[in-house]
Amino acid sequence: MMNRAWVSACVLLAFxxxxxxxxxxxxxxxxxxxxxxxxxxxxxxAGNGPDAGPGADAxxxxxxxxxxxxxxxxxxxxHTNAANCGYCGNACGVGAVCDAGTCPVCPTGRPxxxxxxxxxxxxxxxxxxVCGFRCPPGAHCAAGACACPTGQTNCGAGVGCVDTSxxxxxxxxxxxxxxxxxxxxxxxxxxxxxxxxxSARCVNLTNDPTNCGICAHVCPVGGACVSGVCxxxxxxxxxxxxxxxxxxxxxxxxxxxxxxxxxxxxxxxxCTACPxxxxxxxxxxxxLSNDPANCGGCGLACGPGESCATxxxxxxxxxxxxxxxxxxxxxxxxxxxxxxxxxxxxxGAVCTSGVCxxxxxxxxxxxxxxxxxxxxNAANCGLCGTACDAGVTCAAGVCG
Numbered sequence: 001m002m003n004r005a006w007v008s009a010c011v012l013l014a015f016x017x018x019x020x021x022x023x024x025x026x027x028x029x030x031x032x033x034x035x036x037x038x039x040x041x042x043x044x045x046a047g048n049g050p051d052a053g054p055g056a057d058a059x060x061x062x063x064x065x066x067x068x069x070x071x072x073x074x075x076x077x078x079h080t081n082a083a084n085c086g087y088c089g090n091a092c093g094v095g096a097v098c099d100a101g102t103c104p105v106c107p108t109g110r111p112x113x114x115x116x117x118x119x120x121x122x123x124x125x126x127x128x129x130v131c132g133f134r135c136p137p138g139a140h141c142a143a144g145a146c147a148c149p150t151g152q153t154n155c156g157a158g159v160g161c162v163d164t165s166x167x168x169x170x171x172x173x174x175x176x177x178x179x180x181x182x183x184x185x186x187x188x189x190x191x192x193x194x195x196x197x198x199s200a201r202c203v204n205l206t207n208d209p210t211n212c213g214i215c216a217h218v219c220p221v222g223g224a225c226v227s228g229v230c231x232x233x234x235x236x237x238x239x240x241x242x243x244x245x246x247x248x249x250x251x252x253x254x255x256x257x258x259x260x261x262x263x264x265x266x267x268x269x270x271c272t273a274c275p276x277x278x279x280x281x282x283x284x285x286x287x288l289s290n291d292p293a294n295c296g297g298c299g300l301a302c303g304p305g306e307s308c309a310t311x312x313x314x315x316x317x318x319x320x321x322x323x324x325x326x327x328x329x330x331x332x333x334x335x336x337x338x339x340x341x342x343x344x345x346x347x348g349a350v351c352t353s354g355v356c357x358x359x360x361x362x363x364x365x366x367x368x369x370x371x372x373x374x375x376x377n378a379a380n381c382g383l384c385g386t387a388c389d390a391g392v393t394c395a396a397g398v399c400g
Contacts, residue, residue: 125389136160137390250282250298303327346370 068075071088078084078101083091085098092103096118106118114121114131121127121144126134128141135146137160148154148161155162155174162170164187169177171184178189181202191202198205198215205211205228210218212225219230222243232243239249239256246252246269251259253266260271265280274285281298288294288311293301295308302313304327315321315328322329322341329337331354336344338351345356347370358364358371365372365384372380374397379387381394388399 134387138162248282250280305329348372 069078069088071084076084076088078086078088078098080098082096082098082103085092085103086101090103092098096103096106096113106113110118110120112119112121112127112131114127119127119131121129121131121141123141125139125141125146128135128146129144134157135141136154136157138152139146139148139154139161141147146154151163151165152161153164153170153174154160155164155170159170159174162174164170164172164174164184166184168182168184168189171178171189172187176189178184179191179197179200179202181195182189182191184190191197194206195202195204196215197203198208198211203211203215205213205215207225209223209225209230210216212219212230213228217230219225220232220238220241220243222236223230223232223238225231232238236243236245237256238244239252242252244252244256246254246256248266250264250266251257253260253271254269260266260280261273262279263274263285264271265274265285266272274280277287278285279288279294279298280286281294283293286294286298288296288298290308290310292306292308292313293299295302295313296311301324302308303321303324305319306313306315306321306328308314313321318330319328320331320337320341321327322337326337326341329341331337331339331341331343333351333353335349335351335356336342338345338356339354345351346358346364346367348362349356349358349364349371361375362371362373363384364370365380369380369384372384374380374382374384376394378392378394378399381388381399382397386399388394392399
């Protein structure tokens, strides 16, 4: 009877359960106190606590009683509860079980503990053979070893599984790449139909002006390759290595090799003087002191953003001259020329006052990767280089 009262009290208590519950109420079947006894007989002794008697049990419940304890607002069994194993707050690893108040082993099917995570290293792509060893892209873990699908080869962690019989970047072997525009067939590189290999490139010898008819046969300036033969455009003739219009060419005026003077133009095959202060260029009489297309000499064009003054190309105040191709740049905010010419920032970085920095909320993961948000980047989730499995997203720095 005492045990039944204890179980009922544990279930009905409104303020949680306790591993040291108060004594259960008196058994309704106990006889009433002796009416003739002294009034003090039923009172608790101030110094000794409740009197032991048939209606009270000061010790813990027996094997058939309640074993729940209060952990916060929850009543749990510390013998079997994986979140409070043995005592409140002692959580077992992911997938582990609580047995008799301890977390000794992972469950059957996931017997390996990889840092608090139960898995099976014989089949886990992210922990293959040993904890932390991730199979390369396309490979899967079988019997504790990474294996590629049938017909594919494992070309390492950065590449993964590839079909070396058709992959032009790994043709015949992981380390052999085909030439530009070439294809891989049966593990052998081949140029497209109608093309030949010239200086590690696939080219068409019938229309390539740098390989016309044969490799390295270069057509003259202005010429074209037609059916494997160099030809000048209509109205021009071949003068040494240049196609020239004899009616207007300053160096071949009227005939090949006949050059006009510095202040002359070639008009209708004859040299004609330019006005004073101007120089005859292929595009007309030019002032070489301030013409940005002919600055200091015919055809000497200034770079982007430059101006021509006294025959010299100059950049605006506050800009830096980074050569003819790049031109003038503001090195204080140009991410491709940050602090100096050709000093490029990492991908995603910004240039401020000549210094490259990653935007707020992103982290520098090196030159090849750049600035990334580790909280959401599936290729760098939580840490640089920590990639989620294919199809898995990254949220708050955790793959899942």
